[in-house]
Amino acid sequence: MPLDFPLIGARSAVWLMAQLHLFFAAFVLGAPIFIVVSEWLGLRTGDARYERLARETMKVVGIAYSLTAVFGVLFAFVLMGPYQPITNYLFRALYPVWIAYGAFILLETVCMYLYWYTWEPLGRSAAGKRTHIGIGVLLNVLGTVVMLLMNAVTGFMNTPPRPIESATLWAMIDNAAWWPLNLHRFLGNVTFGGFVVALFAAFMFLTSRKDEDRAFYDWMGYIGNLIGVGALITMPLAGYVLAKELFVYDAQLATFMMADKLSGYFVMQGLLVVLLFLGANFYMWLSMQRIEGGARFAPHMKAVFGVLLAGGIVWVVPQNFFPDLLAKTPAGVSEQALILPERFTFLGLMVAKALAVTAIIIMTFVTYLLYRRARATGAILWGRIDPMAQYVLIFIPAVAIYLMGLMGAIRSFTRMDYHIYGALKDVTPYWYTVTLGHSSIMAAIITLLFFVLLTFVFWIGFVVAKSHA
Template identity: 40%
Template sequence: QPVAGSLAPAVIAPPELTAADYPSITGVNSRVTVWLVAQLHLWFAAFVLAVPIFVFIIEAIGMRTRDKRYDDMAYEFIKISITAYSLTAILGGLLLFSLIVLYPHLFSYLSRVFGESMFYYALLFFAESAALYLYYYGWQWLQGGFRKWLHLTVGLVLNAVGTTLMFLANGWVTFMMSPAGLDPAGLFAGDTWAAMHNYLWNPINLHRFIANIAYGGSIVGAYAAFRFLSATRPEERAHYDWMGYNANFIAILALLPLPFAGYYLAAEIYAYSQQMGITLMGGIFAWLFIIQAVL
C-alpha cells in the first residue's frame, strides 16, 4: 500500500460481491433492464456518430463539385441526426442511472479506475453538443467562400470529438471483457491508459466504427424511402430517390468490410480467452450468435 503523502497511485481493489450485495427491486430484472437501456442507447449513439461522418464527406463533395444537391442532401442528413441526438442523451442518462441504482459496486469501481477519462468524456460530450448544434444551425449562414471552409472545419471537429467519445466508452466496455493495467493480484495501480488500452480495445474500435457507418446509412436509407413514398411532387420523389440511393450505397460500402472486422474481433477474443470465445460462439450465446450471423 502507498505511504501517506507519497506520490504513488492509490491501489484499487475490485469488489468481491455476493448475490446479497446487489440491490433487488420487485418486478425488475436488473440484467434485462440494463441490457435494454444500453442497447437502445447504443442504437441511437451509433446513428448520431455515423451520420456526421458521411455528412461531412457529402458536404465536401458538394463544395468541390459546386452541386447544390449534395449540400441539400447533407443538410437533411444532419437534420435527422439532431432529432436522434436528444434521445441519445436521454438514454445515456437513463443508462447511467440504471447502473448506479442496480449495480452500484460495479459502477463505483469503474468510476475509480476510469474517473479521469469519465471527466474528459463529460467535457467532450458538451463539446460535441456545441459542435453539432453549431454545425446544423449555422448551415445556411456559413455558406460560400471562407464561411464554407469554417463550416467544414466545424464538421471535422464534430467527427473528431464524436469518435473520441466512442473510443473512450469502448475502453470502459472492453476493460470488463479483457481487463488490463492490473497487477498479478488483480489490483489496479492507477495507470488509466493501460486499463483503456486493453487487449480488445482496438478490435472493438474498428468494428464499431465500420458498423456505425453501415447502420447509419441504412437508417437514413429507410427514412428516404418513407419520404419518397409519402411525397406528392415529382421533384420531391426524385430528391428522396437519389437520397435513398446514396444512403444505401454508403451502407453497403461499409457493410462489405464489416465481416472482416468482426472476424478480427472474434479472433482477438479467442486469442485473449478461448473460454470467452467458446461461450460466445458455442456456449450459452451460441443461438444469439447464429441469429446475428443470419441477420
C-alpha cells in the same frame, strides 16, 4: 443487490436503456461522417442534392442527439441504483476516462449545435462554407474521441489487463479488446448511419406527393444504401479481428462464445447478415429497372441471386442441431438425425462459412459493377423506382438494427457471470446467461421501440414541419 427495478427487473431495464442509447449514439456518430463528405461534395461538384442530403440528415441527427442524451441519462439512472458495485468499480478504476468523457461530450454538443446553426450564415460564401466543413470535421473528431473513451470502458469489462491489481490506467484503457472494438464500432456506425439515412429516405419517398421530392428521396435512399453496404462489406473482417483478440486473450471465453452457450447467436448472425446482403442486392436489382435500358442487365442478376442464396444456405447450415456442448437429444429423436452426414460435415465448419461469405461479398461487387454498366449506357430516371424498393430500404435497417442488438448481447454475455471478466463477479439475481430466445425477444422489442422513436423523429422533423410551412 441494493435495489431492483420494478416489473421488468434491473437487467432488462439496463438492457433496454443501454441499447436504445447505443442505437441513437451509433447513428449520431456515424451519420456526421458522411454528412461532412456530402457537404464537401456539394461544394466541389455544385450538385445541390449533396447539400440537401447533408442538411436534412443533419436535422435528423440534431433531433436524435437529444434522444441519445435522454437515453444515456436513463441508462446511468438504472445503473446507479441496482448496479452500484459495478458503477463504483468503474468510476474508481477509470476516473480520468469519465472526466474526459464528460468534457468531450460537452465539446461535441457545442460543436454539433455550432455546425447546425451556422449552416446558413456560413453557407453564403465559399470561404464560409469551407469553415463550416471544418466545424463538421471537428465534430467528427470529437465524436470519435467520445466513442474511443467509451469503448475503453466496454473493452475493459470484457478483457481487463492481468493482473488487474497492478495494472496502470493506460493498460486498463488499452486493453485487448479496445482497438478491435474501435474498428468494429467505427465501421458499424457508418453502416448503421447509412442504413438509417436510407430508412429516412424511404419514409419520405412513401409519404411524398411531389415528383421532385420523390426524385430526391429516391437518390438519397440509393446513397444511404451505398454507404451502408460499402461499410457492411468490411464488417466481417472487423468481426474476425475482434473475435481473434478474444481468443488470444482467453480461450475459455472464446469457446463459450463460439462453441458453447452463445454459438446459436452466431448462426442467427449468419442468417441476418445474409438477409442484409440479399436486401441490398435486391434493392440494386430494383434500382437497375429505373435506368433507361437497364432491364437488359436483369437476367444476369438472377445468377447473382442464385449464388447469394446458395452462400446464405451454406452459412446457416448447422453441423448439428444442438451446438451446445452439453446438449441432449430430445425424446423420440435419434441423435443421428440431428447431425450432418459425414460427407457433408465441412458445410458446418468455418472453412465453408468463410467461403460462403466471400462469395456473397464478391457477388455484391458484381451487382454494383452491373449497375455501373447499366448507368453508363442509359439515364437514371430518379423517382421512377418501384415503390417496393422503398420497402426493401425499410427491411434492411430492420435487420441491421436487430442484428446490432443481438451482437451487442453477445459481447456483453461473453463476460459470463462477471461484470468485469475474471475480476468482479455479478452477484445479482441476473448473473446468468439468458437463452437466445430471451435475447431475441429483447432485441425485437428494442428494435421496434427504436423504430417507433425514429418514425417520431422523421414525422416531427419533416412531415409536421412541412405541413406547417
